[in-house]
Amino acid sequence: MAEVELRVNGTSSRVQLDPRVSLLDALRERLRLTGTKKGCDQGACGACTVLVDGERILACLALAVQYGGREITTVEGLGRPGRLHPLQEAFIRFDGFQCGFCTSGQICSAVGMLAEHRAGVPSVVTPRLAATATPLSEAEIRERMSGNLCRCGAYDGIVDAIQHVAGVDDRAATAEPAADR
Template sequence: MRFIINENIVEADIDLRLSLLDLLRDQLGLSGTKKGCNQGACGACTVLVDGERIVSCLALAIQYEGRQVTTIEGLSNSSRLHPLQSAFIEHEGFQCGYCTPGQICSAVGMAAELQRGLPSHVTKDLNATTMVPSREEYAERMSGNLCRCGAYNGIISAIDEIYGASGDRDVARSATLECVA
């Protein structure tokens, strides 16, 4: 089977029952994507598929043959971190770091949802042409990603710096487009 992982074509013989998470970690050695609950409840295994966030523990790898899968390893290039990774460091958006790859991938996917104008449960104006989310909006949109250390304030601050009204919109736009293209 042929997969596109972090913009690289990868050939792999897989068991049809293999999860995308297990393909990434066990067969391809991409250990940045974490196995947390293995039941889709914690978000530690979040990756991007064609720019949309999914929990990879519940996805069969075969479903994603030929589609663009981006893991935490694919967000940065060899010379620099993704802007959101830098913001997580600056705002102490992690403690143990276990959930961080999933949090970051989820936030990148969330930013793409905002750019497309997709509302959340707490979106106040469903007819707005642009979305400038609040901390409450970020918290709602990121609620599928758990942090057992409780670094939520730093996580939300990092996301707001890059994608919020106070952030550098050009950096945020290019950071999102790089990851969802």
């Protein structure tokens, strides 16, 4: 057993863990933060995506002991008390979910993806980001979010929600809120 200090959503907790315990299992079973979902448990679906020091990772592939002392953010840690994160609000507004199972991973991934794009991290769609802001196109969003699967097929709503938060004047800018459809 190893004692690990996990700093999750701004709160530090000391836990005794077998060094082989995944970050996903530590979050769900030891810290009772069940917003992060266990989908495939092999890094293929993205349902377990969380942020570590602002970067997205797959918690099912990470050993909890590797992340002691680092800032971990789960879906429960987004937003502020009484106020949803803008991406959470946009997912609701643009029907970015259906069954909801993948939603926490999608939202955490989108938060990380937007930060990557702002920082100029290249992708297959834009291998050479210019020093000036490169627009976040639908193709760019789909490529950067391709590690997060949605079995219900809510991809159009997910893209619309991300475009809305990113301020992209595309389908999301003219889409009616979900309640009005």
